[in-house]
Every structure is written in structure tokens, then in C-alpha cells.
Amino acid sequence: MASEEIDINKVRAETPGTKHGAHLLACGSALTSSPVLDAVTDYLRLESEVGGYEVAQDQVEMLDGVYDSVAKLIGAQANEIALLENATAAWCMAFYSTSFKPGDRILTCEAEYGANYVAFLQRAERDGIEIDVIPSGSNGAIDLDALETMIDERVKMIAITWIPTNGGLINPAKEVGAIARRHGIAYLLDACQAIGQMPVDVADLGCDFLSATGRKFLRGPRGTGFLYVKTERLETMEPVMIDHFSADWVEPDRYVLRPDARRFENWENAYALRAGLGVAVDYATDLGLEVIQERAFGLATYLRGELNNLPGTTVRDLGSQQCAIVTWTSDDMEPQATVKKLRSNGVTIGASGPNSTLLDSRRRNLPVMFRAAPHYFNTEDEIDCLISALANEIHQSQT
Ligand SMILES: Cc1ncc(COP(=O)(O)O)c(C=O)c1O
Numbered sequence: 001m002a003s004e005e006i007d008i009n010k011v012r013a014e015t016p017g018t019k020h021g022a023h024l025l026a027c028g029s030a031l032t033s034s035p036v037l038d039a040v041t042d043y044l045r046l047e048s049e050v051g052g053y054e055v056a057q058d059q060v061e062m063l064d065g066v067y068d069s070v071a072k073l074i075g076a077q078a079n080e081i082a083l084l085e086n087a088t089a090a091w092c093m094a095f096y097s098t099s100f101k102p103g104d105r106i107l108t109c110e111a112e113y114g115a116n117y118v119a120f121l122q123r124a125e126r127d128g129i130e131i132d133v134i135p136s137g138s139n140g141a142i143d144l145d146a147l148e149t150m151i152d153e154r155v156k157m158i159a160i161t162w163i164p165t166n167g168g169l170i171n172p173a174k175e176v177g178a179i180a181r182r183h184g185i186a187y188l189l190d191a192c193q194a195i196g197q198m199p200v201d202v203a204d205l206g207c208d209f210l211s212a213t214g215r216k217f218l219r220g221p222r223g224t225g226f227l228y229v230k231t232e233r234l235e236t237m238e239p240v241m242i243d244h245f246s247a248d249w250v251e252p253d254r255y256v257l258r259p260d261a262r263r264f265e266n267w268e269n270a271y272a273l274r275a276g277l278g279v280a281v282d283y284a285t286d287l288g289l290e291v292i293q294e295r296a297f298g299l300a301t302y303l304r305g306e307l308n309n310l311p312g313t314t315v316r317d318l319g320s321q322q323c324a325i326v327t328w329t330s331d332d333m334e335p336q337a338t339v340k341k342l343r344s345n346g347v348t349i350g351a352s353g354p355n356s357t358l359l360d361s362r363r364r365n366l367p368v369m370f371r372a373a374p375h376y377f378n379t380e381d382e383i384d385c386l387i388s389a390l391a392n393e394i395h396q397s398q399t
Contacts (some may be wrong), residue, residue: 005291011377012113021216024298024303027165027325027373028350029192029215029222032276033283040276041368042219047272054135056352058273065270066278070226073281073289075109075201080234082227083274087213088115088191090227093120093160093264094188094209095172096240101307104156108360109171110136111164113190120159130154133359140172147179157186163193166371168300168322168353170194174309175205178204184234192216192225196280197296197324197375199289208233214273217296217375220280221273229261232382278286294378296324299374299383306387311394325368327352329362331389332397333369347382347389 011272012018017031046055056063067078070326082091096119100106106120106129120131132150137143142160158180162173173189180187189207196217202210210228214220229237238257239246245267257263284292303326304315312331330338335351342349349372354361374383 006053006287006295006376008379011287012379015377018377019352021348022349022385024374024378024386025348026197026217026219026352026375027371030196030217030219030252030375031377032219032221032280032383034281036220036276036280039165040272043275047290052271057276059271060276063274066274066281069278069281069285071196073088073285074212074228075203077231080228080231082229082264083277084225084227084265085223085270086225087190087211088225090211090225090264091188091190091209092119093115093227093239094211094229095123097237097264098157098186098188100127100129100156103130103154105130105132105152105154106370107132107134107155107158107160109134109160110144110363111140111161111169111171112295112359113165113192114356116159116165116190123207126236128337129156129364134307136318136367137318138294140169141320142176143367144172144175144179147176151179151183151185153363155183155185157188159188160167161190161192163191163197163323165193165356166302166325166369167319167327168317169319169324170321171319173207174205175206180208181206185299193323195326196284196289196292198293202228202230214264214280217292217373218277218280218284219375221276223270224273224277226277227261227264229264234259234261234263243267245340252257256396272297274332287376295376296374297322297348299378299380300326302380303372303374303383303386305333308388309391310387313394316364316366324375325371325373329367329369330390330394333396335368338390338393340369341393342386343391347385347386366383 013034023031067081070081071078076186133146188209191210191212195212208230214224243266246263247257297385316327339351352371353368
């Protein structure tokens with residue numbers, strides 16, 4: 001595939017992992033680039049040389065700049081960003097800091113991520129909220145007409161997953177946002193799998209909260225993530241837990257919350273990883289999210305096409321326009337054992353179990369599936385390697 005805009009040789013040269021095989025699992029934890037690796041290791045080295053507190057003082061501008069980078073990536077302001085250790089922590093901060101009363105309703109989607117759904121269940125049990133699932137239309141994406149009809153004065157939040165953990169589906173996050181705005185309902189968007197593979201603009205999406213991770217399509221270090229909180233929401237939201245970073249202890253009997261989204265953070269942090277996250281975000285921004293999307297989606301389309309030619313193989317992706325996550329099942333191979341075998345032959349993909357998206361898995365009667373996600377630094381040759389490895393496994397299982 002020719003990409004006029006991404007210098008594939010350059011990005012591959014800056015991705016040391018490409019020398020060790022075909023890593024086709026950006027939706028799991030993508031290969032980091034050498035600038036990210038350098039940022040993390042350089043920062044750690046400084047900590048070892050002059051001390052952690054001292055480096056944080058010396059590097060305060062760079063560390064503050066990470067908020068600017070993330071804000072720029074999603075069209076937000078730096079004061080609307082909290083840096084957290086993963087997407088789940090970010091999502092939970094928004095969800096658990098929102099108060100509900102018994103009978104309040106939350107609308108979610110069939111592709112909702114397991115971590116989010118168990119949190120709904122906990123609050124249903126604890127706080128008496130009702131969870132209602134927006135049905136999917138014929139293409140598998142959220143049915144917007146159905147969503148409209150479900151709204152009443154008891155609906156206090158729409159919380160959906162934009163791109164599920166295990167498939168090509170892209171839910172209509174912007175259209176959902178328009179409905180949420182029109183009805184004045186809080187909108188919490190899980191953008192964990194969208195961030196880094198396509199443009200994300202919070203104003204366009206109309207969301208109040210957006211959670212995301214660093215290690216997937218953004219190619220940041222593990223243990224990084226962030227939460228966006230719209231300024232208007234910040235003014236009225238009390239974090240579910242606070243410490244003396246999120247709130248100033250101003251009198252023996254009184255505290256004052258920080259004015260910005262950092263009220264959802266706490267005092268101690270992995271600054272080396274933050275340094276890496278900042279570099280990963282800038283790397284993606286510099287390449288351009290449109291061209292990243294074009295190339296990653298294009299490679300995924302190529303992969304789906306090749307999978308369709310393999311015997312006994314069924315691609316399971318939903319949606320009209322499909323993203324860079326590809327899932328499939330095979331009549332001849334068990335995913336977990338095959339993934340292990342492929343990895344020992346230098347091809348990395350994954351397996352995804354029904355519990356990550358239980359509603360969708362039950363509805364479609366899905367077993368454990370194969371999961372892969374090419375990113376812009378991958379090549380068609382690497383996909384060909386995957387396909388011939390799979391064809392080989394199928395052949396062996398049949399003889
Ligand atoms: C859709 C979705 N949301 C949330 C998460 C959780 O992200 P993290 O592991 O960074 O908390 C994942 C992880 O796979 C995911 O796929």
C-alpha cells in the first residue's frame with residue numbers, strides 16, 4: 001500500500017519492535033516508538049541521578065506540556081485534562097463522581113466494555129439506578145432513532161463505547177452527542193480504542209467526559225491514560241475521592257478543590273511514563289490523525305479481504321465504516337493456542353473472550369475470537385505473513 005503522507009521506512013526505523021516480527025495488535029498494546037522509549041528511559045535516568053522530586057522540579061515545563069499535548073490531540077483545553085494510569089481509572093473517575101438517585105437511568109450500548117458495565121451493575125445494586133441498553137441497528141451500530149425514543153426525564157447519563165475492544169464497529173459517537181446535548185444529558189464516551197487511530201475532537205463529539213488509554217493506538221507506555229472533563233462539568237463535580245493534591249487543605253476543617261481537571265488525579269505519579277505519553281501524543285499529532293486513520297483502516301480492510309479467502313474463516317466485525325480492529329473465528333483453530341503458536345513464529349495477534357463485551361457476545365453467540373489490529377507502521381507484507389501462517393495452521397489441522 002502506498003502512503004504519500006506517512007514515511008513508512010522512517011516510522012518503521014523508529015519502531016525497534018518491527019525488527020522482531022509482525023506485531024499486529026495495536027488494540028492490545030502497540031509497539032512504542034524509539035522517541036517514546038528514549039523519553040521514558042531518559043527521565044528515569046535523571047531520577048536515578050538527581051532524585052525524583054528534583055527532576056520533577058527541573059522538568060516542570062515538559063511535564064505541564066503533556067497536558068497541552070493531550071488537549072491539542074482532542075481539541076480540548078489543558079485545564080480539562082486529568083492524566084491517570086489507564087482508561088478505566090479515567091472512566092471510573094467520571095462515572096463514580098457523578099451522583100445518581102434511585103430510579104435514574106443510564107443508557108448504554110450493546111458493545112459496551114466489560115469494565116464499564118460491571119460498574120453500572122455495581123451502582124444499580126448500590127444506588128438503585130436503571131441500566132438500559134440502546135438497541136443496535138441492522139449494521140450493528142447504535143440505533144439513533146431507538147435512542148431518541150428511550151429518552152425521558154429519568155435519563156441522567158448516556159455512557160457508550162465508541163469503538164469496542166473486539167471489532168471494527170465505530171459507533172456514531174457524534175450523533176449520540178448531538179442527542180445528549182439536545183436533551184441536556186451527561187455524555188460519557190469511552191474512546192479507549194479510538195484514540196490514536198483516528199481524529200478525536202471533543203467539541204465535535206459533544207461529550208462531557210472522554211476516557212482514553214496511552215498504550216493502544218497512541219503507542220504510549222503502559223500505565224498511562226487520561227480523562228477529559230468539559231469545563232462546565234468541572235465546576236459542579238466533586239471527585240469520588242480526593243487527596244491533598246486534588247484539594248488544598250486550607251483550614252483544619254476545610255478543603256478547596258483544584259479548579260481544573262487535575263482534581264481527578266492524586267499526588268504521586270509515574271512521571272517517566274507521563275514523559276513518554278507526551279512524546280507519543282506529539283508523535284501521532286505530527287504524523288496527522290487523518291493519515292494515520294487512512295493507513296490503519298486501509299490495512300485492516302486488506303486483512304479482512306484476505307481472511308475472507310481463508311477456508312472456514314468468518315470475519316465478525318460490525319458497522320458500515322470499519323476501523324482498524326479485526327475479529328474473526330475459525331472452524332479449524334482454537335484462538336488462544338493458535339495465537340501462542342503464531343507468536344513463536346514472529347506474528348503477534350490476540351484472542352478476545354466473550355466477557356469483554358458480554359451483551360454483544362451473547363446476542364451474536366460469539367465464542368472466543370481472533371483479534372488483530374494493524375497500525376500505520378505495519379505493512380501489507382506483515383499481513384501476508386499472518387495470512388500464510390493462518391493458512392498453514394488450517395492446513396495442518398485438516399491433515
Ligand atoms: C473499549 C475499551 N474501553 C476501556 C478499556 C480499558 O482500558 P485500560 O486497560 O487502559 O483501562 C479497553 C481496554 O482494552 C477497551 O478496549
